[in-house]
Amino acid sequence: MNCGDRDIRIKRVSGRKRSRDGAQSHMTPARKRGGAGGAGAGGGGADTCPTDRRVTSIMAQPAEFCSDTEDLFGDYDSLLGDSSLLAKLDDAEQDERRRELQLVAVDQQDLAALPPPEDRVHNRSCQDVLTDSILDVLGDEPFEDLPVSQMQFEEQIGEGVKRNKLQDGDNTSTPSRNAGDSGHRRTSEAGTDRHTDDKTRRRSRARRSVTDQLKRTMLCNAAAPSNISRSVGLKEAVVSEEISVAMQAMETVSTETTDLGPFFGLPSKVKDLMYKLRGIKSLYDWQETCLNLDCVQQRKNLIYSLPTSGGKTLVAEILILRELLCRKKDCLFILPYISLVQEKVRGLASFGLELDFMVEEYAGSKGRFPPVKRRNQTSLYISTIEKGHGLVNSLIESGRLDNVGLVVVDELHMLGDGSRGAVIEMTLAKVLYMSNKTQIIGMSATLGNIRDLQMFLKAENYSNDFRPVQLKEYVKLNDTIYEVDPKEEECFRFSRLLNYKYSSSMQKIDPDHIIALVTEVIPTHSCLVFCPTKKNCENVAGMICKYLKEEFLQHRREEKVVLLRELKDSGDGSVCPVLRRTVPYGVAYHHSGLTTEERKLVEEAYSNGVLCLLACTSTLAAGINLPARRVILRSPYVAADFLKRSQYKQMVGRAGRAGIDTVGESILVLQDKDRTMAQTLVCAPMENCRSHLLHDDGKGILSLILSLIGLNITTSMEQVRDFLQGTLLYVQREQLCVERSLWDVVQQCVDVLQEKDLIAVMSHTQTLQVTKLGKATYKGSVDLSCSGVLYQDLSRGLEGLLLNSYLHLLYLVTPYDMVAQCKPDWMIFFRQFTRLSAAEQKMSAAVGVPESFVARKAAGQTVKNNVDLAVARRMYLALVLFSLLRETNLWSVADRFQLSRGFVQTLLSSSSAFCSCVLHFTEELEELWPFKALLTELTRRLSYCVKAELIPLMEVVGVMESRAKQLYNAGYKTLTHLANADPAILSKTIENLYKKQANQIVASAKMLLNEKAAALQEEVDDLLMAPLDLPADLSTEQLL
Ligand SMILES: Nc1ncnc2c1ncn2[C@@H]1O[C@H](COP(=O)(O)OP(=O)(O)OP(=O)(O)O)[C@@H](O)[C@H]1O
């Protein structure tokens, strides 16, 4: 096997050797690093944790919280609003004592002799004080209104929760009590000790135990695994032991000791979870080799590159887990699309729950800057490209970047993808410059110039051409199929003639023989047909069904009926007419015109084999794991552009389903005119990935320099230039800045930023400083070209803000970049305008769109007065959003405005993301203070756009509107209901909810609840902590 150009050494050491090595070590890499502080910094052994925890909660620096408004969940659960908190805490402390006594008693009994339910009800009432204040939402007690089916589950987990509480008691015991004792004995001893503790000592522990009580109450439920078994406790002990061994081994990392633990330095529980949750029994050879590379063991930066479906993500995930569990450092995982982020959050939430780390979503309007500081848990931030950049900025600003031990960038070739590529480059350049402790890993299937990227990231490289299923590439010309073979002179080798019998009418309708190609594989096998445009996807799906035999209708008939019903529910009674016609045949289309909910249903049905064919655009090839036996490229174009090699590779790479198919095939349908270009397409090397900092008039480099100055990373021209030497742009400077030197570029950017009033140059020192507007711009990730306009719009808005309707605020957060895509239908505009209230019409006139203008336009008259068309279009989009918020029915709104539902959905999601950007923008500008409160709520409304009661359920990743309705109607009304649900019962109660989905929903709900509870806990800790700068008592001498 090709293992890349590095010498690979694999060494194994036994567990015994590992612990010995660990015992000899005296300094962890994290400690060497120093300065990280807090619980996140360099982990000690497991036995030191309890003491550390206490010290942390008393002595730690005041936490750097975002203001409430930065918290997108800010309206929930704020402890600070509870004025009688301390009194309640005191009461709770009394209850805690009573409970501890009871727990000791219970511990000594057989489980069969648990107190009767009435007693438990009584115990519960003891906690009511606490429950009133915070646990309404987060309480761990059974819910009065929990569905009956769940009560039984509650009873079962009672046992688990009690055990958790006892184990937690352990955590607060002294190290000496912990040492060298079995878990069970420790538990009962801890209980007895608690029982006999004297009152004085108890009082001194009061605050800590109350804090623990709060945390336990809030967390134990959230963290309770869905399937609690009696052996869990034992397993947990094994896990922590293994983690401790691995951590110790980490301390002694050197070239001699490269293999650190039972499962690549991780507890064997991780291996079990990989099997249980993913069905992965063992690693591919290349995955093992890669994980054992010296450079990986030494935490050097790494780029690895393998064909699609090669299993790249798994390697990154194992390295992430190692960082989170063994090095106790946070990790950032950057993925290119919101849907991919959500899929990963769903997939990793169960790992987080089982292995005790946080999984935090940074996508769309979700994610808090800077993230909540977690004292006792590490966090995995899973983010989109843009949110990842914001997160890194906020961590730099709060001096916490060192807490991030690893940054992983999936689909690293996106570096060369327009303005998004520029954002990845800025993010990585900042990490490289600001934290030499943070490891960077990037992976991709389509990297041409790895050397450049290696130089930029100072990274090692590992490449392999492994694919779990062999891929055979073909092209079709007329009725001949050729196999792609780069060794052949013309790249193509004759394979076979296509066997089909077409009538003349069919030949006209399907000249490319798509039907013949697909019916060779469906319905038994799956097939993807990539089409150049969205419309073409729908046409191809429709056309194929027209000629499919009746027997296709019988294949998995019932499941298709269910799918159609779900599609109908998701559209509030409407189903796309194309899907209504094609789904019974097992065929659907897939492109950005589908709503998120439809897309998810279609993807799931395809994964489960209910649908056997998808006609899709290239978006499906970007990272979504939906392989097919056969992939057909209907033409070598995306819209009017000839395919790029990387696009081609991504598409054909979907062929072959690991574990199902023995081979995957791709067929590119060609016309004679495309033959020569297609030869290059299938045989040429991969395109190079180029820096995009200078793309689009240097937008990228301008915003980079602005944020460098704003974050105080660079304060002079020289420093800016130094920084730029660490970019991909610098590596490729000769290809990219031919005419100008880098110095000229910097000079020019500084001039532009000054002109825009975003930075100022101090005349005497030549120091660069960001202005308030500049700071607001980079903090809000607002495009430089529109930050001035945004400021003006918001300031003008304040002069007469309309607050008895959402319209004005919606107008202000309608993204500027969507305006160009909108061509209003003036009749519809006028009709909608006339339905507005007088105040709303007045507001429209005030921003520059008076009724007279819309009326004239609707009547087809020429308009002389100079109304800015962009403003009118923006108002039109605001009206769409306004209707959406009022009705929450995407389909009827799309219909009313004659827009595609996909466009309306994109408008909604872009607006919610922009709304959160505007919120951050206004937070930096005092004069815009009123927007802070208003936009926090608006972001939330836009993010979900459903009835308020469904929002808490939809916060859980993977729960869409129709599912939320089902859950709500079945009695699962809050996040806590979901977190406490039994997945088995859930999937039985909720129609068409597969067990796997139910598991993921419950795991995600637990994770989210966990996250909220931990955030509250941080607030409690902060609230109860004595300030470090408390004025000390003056000594008598000083007084004299
Ligand atoms: N060792 C393994 N054994 C079995 N299945 C595996 C293994 N490693 C990964 N897989 C599975 O293979 C599939 C493809 O893996 P993955 O998505 O990581 O590929 P990838 O290389 O990232 O592909 P792409 O370039 O398309 O993103 C996934 O379903 C994954 O669970």
Ligand SMILES: [Mg+2]
């Ligand atoms: Mg991948």
